[in-house]
Amino acid sequence: MEKSFQVIVVGGGFAGVAAVKALGRQGVKVLLVDQNNYHQFQPLLYQVATAQIGVSDVTRTFRGMFQRYRSASVVTAKVVAVDVHAHTVTTADGDTFHAQILVLAAGAEANYFNTPGAEEHAYPLYSVPDAVRLGNDLVRALDAAHRGGSDGGGIHVVVVGGGPTGVETAGAIAENFKYVIPKYFSQELAARSSVHLVDMVPSVLNAFSDKSKAYATSHLQAAGVRLKMGQGVTEVRPDGVAFADGTTLPAQLVIWAGGLKAGAVVAQSGLQQGRGGRIDVNPDLTAPNTTGIYVLGDAANMTDARGAKLPQLGSCAQQAGKWAARNIHADLTGGTRTPFAYVDKGYMAMIGRGAAVAEIGPKRFQVQGPLAFLAWLGVHVVLLSGNRQRISAVISWADDYLSHSRSHVVLGSPTK
Structure with missing residues (x-):
């Protein structure tokens, strides 16, 4: 049975988490779908590998992060298909979810540039x-x-x-x-x-x-x-x-x-891909030639108001998640979207x-x-x-x- 939400966010990285939190504060009915039940702090993974810090230092469960937002839900499942026209997300468990607006923030994977071995x-x-x-x-x-x-x-x-x-x-x-x-x-x-x-x-x-x-x-x-x-x-x-x-x-x-490239969910979405397999999004963080589709974080190639490329950094993704939530709220309430204004740190x-x-x-x-x-x-x-x-x-x-x-x-x- 298809289940409906106002917003579905695919991926619980910096951008996805920021978007869910901001939407939850507004009372928007939002669903996060991720194959893990936790958010990982990717910049410190090398310290986990070298035993400087523990796994629990870089992970936190989504339900723990969102427990104060009554309109936010979490599903732990691998997304195997996204229909950007029907606004549906299908998981490996066979469940299908529908939303007015989809947010693709599924992160990235290693880009081996076809290097043998x-x-x-x-x-x-x-x-x-x-x-x-x-x-x-x-x-x-x-x-x-x-x-x-x-x-x-x-x-x-x-x-x-x-x-x-x-x-x-x-x-x-x-x-x-x-x-x-x-x-x-x-x-x-x-x-x-x-x-x-x-x-x-x-x-x-x-x-x-x-x-x-x-x-x-x-x-x-x-x-x-x-x-x-x-x-x-x-x-x-x-x-x-x-x-x-x-x-x-x-x-x-x-x-x-x-190097990194966009994950399989983005690659199989049917959206036109740019550098690194990422989507060249509009200034307001929406995907080109679509309605109600946002792409964020390592899944997107974002630019500032002057057209300069924005970095693939956690702080940039986090800001983009908050900004996208603001534009999504405008979509849902009849407001006007605004171009992403990145604060360069x-x-x-x-x-x-x-x-x-x-x-x-x-x-x-x-x-x-x-x-x-x-x-x-x-x-x-x-x-x-x-x-x-x-x-x-x-x-x-x-x-x-x-x-x-x-x-x-x-x-x-x-x-x-």
Whole structure:
């Protein structure tokens, strides 16, 4: 039986959650559909993988988030089809839901750019299961190398992608090798281990200023990260990666931080796709040539009033969710939609212990070092979804900073 709502939101990322909350405050009958029953804080998944914080620090149940909004409902199910003309959503359970307005905020998935072997052998880092799997297999590899004793090899990790996710992941793993392996395993194993950061572009953090790039490069290298920039990865193998220049790097683990594309729900929606498989939305966040369809977050290519492309950032998605809710309320009440006015808060990237880069605001006020590190912590504390998550993350960060403790390591069953 088809069930009807005023609004259905597909996907519970930053944009989807913000939209549901804003609509719930207005008393709009809204349904969120997501394959998980929790919201995940994607920017910190690399810290889950490196055991700096726990899974509970980056997740919060949707029902817990929406319990104060009586008009908001949640269905935990995988969406297998969206009809943008009939305004229906069909789940893998066979249920169909109808709404006056659909919001597609289904997020993104790893974009391997058709690189041979990447999907089969590389570790993406865009979901909680991804982070747990990577963390588990990293510890298993360390255990195996440690059992080999002084005659064994070390652990070699390649991170593909020199953007913020790749930089933060490589930096965190390098610090584990530098500080944590000697504490939990041995100094000899640490000395035999390595982490490489690779990308086809000539420098890390390509969207940042030259000053930030230079700072990040210097601190990554000081932490032990080996950089191979300006050479594209042509193949990911079970034992490493190959490059366009004919060279190879051996690795037990290859982490893919090389880019994102819109998920299957958007790809199969029938909407015309643009760069990264995302939908080039109108200034008011609606999909072109449709009625009552909004596309948000990593599923959308958004622009500001001047036509400049907006970043694929959590803060941008969150703002878009709130703005879309305002326009949806106007649709439902006979009002007028307005173009999305993004408040540019800038860019940040954590490099390592006490080191970060931040380019704040539309004029890109630049900060490096401990001050940027504190700013990064502050921004992420604010963006976390609940007070318990904020408190727990701060305690975990303090414990990690002072002691390099890794109490969050939890091994599950083998995954690869």
